[in-house]
Amino acid sequence: MAGWDKPDLPDICLTIKTSKKPIITGIAGPAMGGALELALACVYRVATPDALMGLLQGAGGAQRLPRIAGLEAATQMIQTLSTNLNMPICRC
Numbered sequence: 001m002a003g004w005d006k007p008d009l010p011d012i013c014l015t016i017k018t019s020k021k022p023i024i025t026g027i028a029g030p031a032m033g034g035a036l037e038l039a040l041a042c043v044y045r046v047a048t049p050d051a052l053m054g055l056l057q058g059a060g061g062a063q064r065l066p067r068i069a070g071l072e073a074a075t076q077m078i079q080t081l082s083t084n085l086n087m088p089i090c091r092c
Helices: 009-017 034-041 061-069 071-079
Strands: 024-027 030-032 044-047 052-054 089-091
Touching: 009 034, 024 034, 030 034, 034 061, 061 071
Parallel strands: 024 044, 030 052, 044 089
Antiparallel strands: none
16 A cells, blocks of 8 residues: 555645745634644635634644744744734734
8 A cells, every 4th residue: 555645734835835826715713733734824814703723733833823923922822722813814
């Protein structure tokens, strides 16, 4: 049996990040782990007021988040499921 031949999460995030077209994501409800990693790889994020974001995995989100939201907000987000963050998210 062949090994895992599908792209893993870091590969998908890299593909999104390096896309020639801007990729926008919508966040409704919790975005944790891999879902948050994918959202952080996108150029724009649109979130509903009840969106919760947190629990970074290991696909580069811990490096992306401070660049997007700033160190203080990133630390708060990693430690809690805070939605009151100073990051470029359009809340609808």
